[in-house]
Amino acid sequence: MPIFDLIVIGTGSAGATVAQTARKAGKSVAIIDKLPFGGTCSQRGCDPKKVLVGAAEIVARSEQMTGNGIASAATINWPDLMAFKKTFTEPIPENTEAKFRDLGIQFYHGVATFLSPKTVRVGQDELTADHIVVATGQRPKPLNIPGEELLIDSTGFLELSQLPEEIVMVGGGYIAFEFAHIAARAGAKVTILHQGKRPLEGFDADLVSLLVKAMEALGIRILLEANVTAVEGQKDRLTVRYEQAGESQSILTNLVIHAAGRVADVAELALEKAGVKVGPKGVAVNEFLQSVSNPAIYACGDVADKGLPLTPLASYEGKIAINNILTGNRQAYTDNPTPSAVYTIPTLASVGLTEEQARKQGRKVKVTFQETNDWYTSRRINESFSAFKTLVDEETDEIVGAHLLGSGCDEVINLFTLAMKHHITAEDLRNTLLAYPTHGSDLSSMLPD
Ligand SMILES: Cc1cc2nc3c(=O)[nH]c(=O)nc-3n(C[C@H](O)[C@H](O)[C@H](O)COP(=O)(O)OP(=O)(O)OC[C@H]3O[C@@H](n4cnc5c(N)ncnc54)[C@H](O)[C@@H]3O)c2cc1C
Numbered sequence: 001m002p003i004f005d006l007i008v009i010g011t012g013s014a015g016a017t018v019a020q021t022a023r024k025a026g027k028s029v030a031i032i033d034k035l036p037f038g039g040t041c042s043q044r045g046c047d048p049k050k051v052l053v054g055a056a057e058i059v060a061r062s063e064q065m066t067g068n069g070i071a072s073a074a075t076i077n078w079p080d081l082m083a084f085k086k087t088f089t090e091p092i093p094e095n096t097e098a099k100f101r102d103l104g105i106q107f108y109h110g111v112a113t114f115l116s117p118k119t120v121r122v123g124q125d126e127l128t129a130d131h132i133v134v135a136t137g138q139r140p141k142p143l144n145i146p147g148e149e150l151l152i153d154s155t156g157f158l159e160l161s162q163l164p165e166e167i168v169m170v171g172g173g174y175i176a177f178e179f180a181h182i183a184a185r186a187g188a189k190v191t192i193l194h195q196g197k198r199p200l201e202g203f204d205a206d207l208v209s210l211l212v213k214a215m216e217a218l219g220i221r222i223l224l225e226a227n228v229t230a231v232e233g234q235k236d237r238l239t240v241r242y243e244q245a246g247e248s249q250s251i252l253t254n255l256v257i258h259a260a261g262r263v264a265d266v267a268e269l270a271l272e273k274a275g276v277k278v279g280p281k282g283v284a285v286n287e288f289l290q291s292v293s294n295p296a297i298y299a300c301g302d303v304a305d306k307g308l309p310l311t312p313l314a315s316y317e318g319k320i321a322i323n324n325i326l327t328g329n330r331q332a333y334t335d336n337p338t339p340s341a342v343y344t345i346p347t348l349a350s351v352g353l354t355e356e357q358a359r360k361q362g363r364k365v366k367v368t369f370q371e372t373n374d375w376y377t378s379r380r381i382n383e384s385f386s387a388f389k390t391l392v393d394e395e396t397d398e399i400v401g402a403h404l405l406g407s408g409c410d411e412v413i414n415l416f417t418l419a420m421k422h423h424i425t426a427e428d429l430r431n432t433l434l435a436y437p438t439h440g441s442d443l444s445s446m447l448p449d
C-alpha cells in the first residue's frame with residue numbers, strides 16, 4: 001500500500017494549492033480527482049463563464065450605442081464563441097497534470113473513497129497518509145422532482161454546441177442571473193423561475209431590484225415564489241410545471257437549466273468510514289480547517305463549512321489548511337472582507353455588510369444610496385441602470401459595506417475591499433487621487449462628506 005505524508009482529494013483551486021505547497025515543503029504527496037484535472041473554476045465555472053460574458057458585453061455595449069455612433073448591434077455566433085472558450089478550458093487538464101509531474105506529486109484519476117480514518121481507495125489503489133485534505137468542491141443540489149434528469153446543470157450549459165431559442169432557469173442566484181444574461185444577449189428567450197420572494201438574496205435589495213428592471217427591459221422574465229414541481233417531455237420539447245400563488249402553471253421550453261444551488265460534494269467519499277462529520281454546509285471544520293471529528297483530516301474550499309463558495313476563498317483556505325498541517329495548527333481562519341460579483345450586464349458587486357445586516361447588528365452607519373445613470377461614466381456608454389450604496393461607520397469613518405451596479409463595478413469593488421481590509425477611512429479615500437475618467441474615479445463621489 002503506497003504511503004504518503006499527504007493525500008489531497010480534489011485538484012481545484014483549494015486542492016492544487018495544498019498539494020503544491022506541501023510538495024515544495026518536501027512532503028510526499030498524492031492527489032486524486034474523478035474529473036479531468038484542474039477543478040471547477042478554470043474548466044466549468046468562473047473562467048469559461050467570463051469568456052462568454054465578454055462576448056455578451058460587446059453585444060450589450062453595441063446595442064446601447066446603436067444610434068449614438070454605432071451603426072448596428074453586434075451578434076453572437078454561438079459555435080464560434082464556444083470554440084474560443086475551449087481554447088481556455090481544453091489545455092487545463094494536461095497543464096495541471098504536467099505541473100504535478102514536474103513537482104513530483106503522485107497523481108491518480110478516479111473517485112476517492114475512504115476505507116478508514118487514514119486510508120483512501122482510488123480504483124485498484126489503496127493509499128494511506130498521515131494527513132488527508134478533502135477539497136472536493138460542490139455539486140448541484142438534488143431537486144427531488146419528477147423529470148430531474150431532463151435538466152442540464154451549469155457544466156452542461158457551458159458545453160452547449162447550439163443555443164436553443166427558449167430557456168428556463170430553475171433558481172434565482174448567481175448562475176441563473178449570469179447565464180440568463182449570456183443567453184439573452186445571444187438571442188434566447190429566457191425565463192427565471194425562483195422559489196423565493198426575491199432573487200440574489202445575499203445582495204443589496206435596492207440594487208437587485210434595479211438589476212431586475214434591467215433584465216426585464218432586456219426581455220428576461222423573472223417569476224418569483226414559483227415552485228417547480230416537475231419537468232416533462234423529451235429532448236428539446238420540455239414542459240416545466242410549477243406552482244405560484246396556489247395555482248398550477250406550466251411553461252413550454254427547449255432547455256431547462258438547474259441553477260438552484262450547489263451542495264458539498266461528499267456523496268462518494270464514505271466520510272463515515274473516516275469518522276468525519278458533515279454539516280448542512282459541508283465538512284465540519286474548526287478554525288484551523290481541521291475536521292472536528294478526525295484530526296488527521298482537513299477540509300478547504302467549497303466543500304468545507306467555512307466561508308462562501310468562491311474561488312479566492314478556495315485558494316485562501318487551501319493555504320491555511322496546508323500551513324496548519326505543516327506547522328501544527330498555527331493559522332486560524334479569519335473572515336476577510338470578501339468581494340463578490342455577479343457578472344450580469346450591468347454587473348452587480350458587493351463587499352461587506354448589507355444595509356439589512358448592518359441594521360440587524362445595530363451598527364450606526366451612514367448609508368448613501370444613489371442611482372447613477374446620469375453620471376458621466378454611465379452616460380458615456382449610454383447605460384440606463386447603474387447605482388451604488390455605501391455604508392460608512394459613523395464613529396470610525398471606515399467603510400463597512402459597498403454595493404455597486406453598473407459597468408466596471410467588478411473592478412471598483414476591489415478598491416473598496418482594499419480600503420476595508422486596510423482600514424482606510426472614507427476621508428482618506430476621498431483625498432486619494434485616482435486616474436480620471438475611470439470607473440474608479442467615481443469612488444470619492446460614493447462616500448459621504
Ligand atoms: C458556473 C459557475 C460559475 C462560477 N463563477 C465564479 C466566479 O465568477 N467567481 C468566483 O469566485 N467563483 C465562481 N464560482 C465558484 C468557484 O468555481 C468555486 O468556488 C471554486 O472553483 C471552488 O474550488 P474548490 O477547489 O473548492 O473545488 P473544485 O474546483 O470544485 O474542485 C473539486 C474537485 O474535486 C473533485 N472531486 C469531488 N469528489 C471527488 C471524489 N470523491 N474523488 C475524487 N475527486 C473528487 C471534483 O471532480 C473537482 O475537480 C463558480 C462556480 C460555478 C459552478
Ligand SMILES: NC(=O)c1ccc[n+]([C@@H]2O[C@H](COP(=O)([O-])OP(=O)(O)OC[C@H]3O[C@@H](n4cnc5c(N)ncnc54)[C@H](O)[C@@H]3O)[C@@H](O)[C@H]2O)c1
Nearest residue numbers: 170171172173174175176194195259260261262309341342
Ligand atoms: N460570480 C460568482 O462569483 C459565481 C457565479 C456562479 C456561481 N458561483 C458560486 O456557485 C454557487 C452556486 O450557484 P447557484 O446560482 O446555483 O446558487 P445560489 O445559491 O447563488 O442560488 C440558488 C438560488 O436558487 C434558489 N432555489 C433553491 N432551490 C430552488 C428550487 N427548487 N426552485 C427554484 N429556486 C430555487 C435559491 O433560493 C437561490 O436563490 C454560488 O453560491 C456561488 O458561490 C459564484
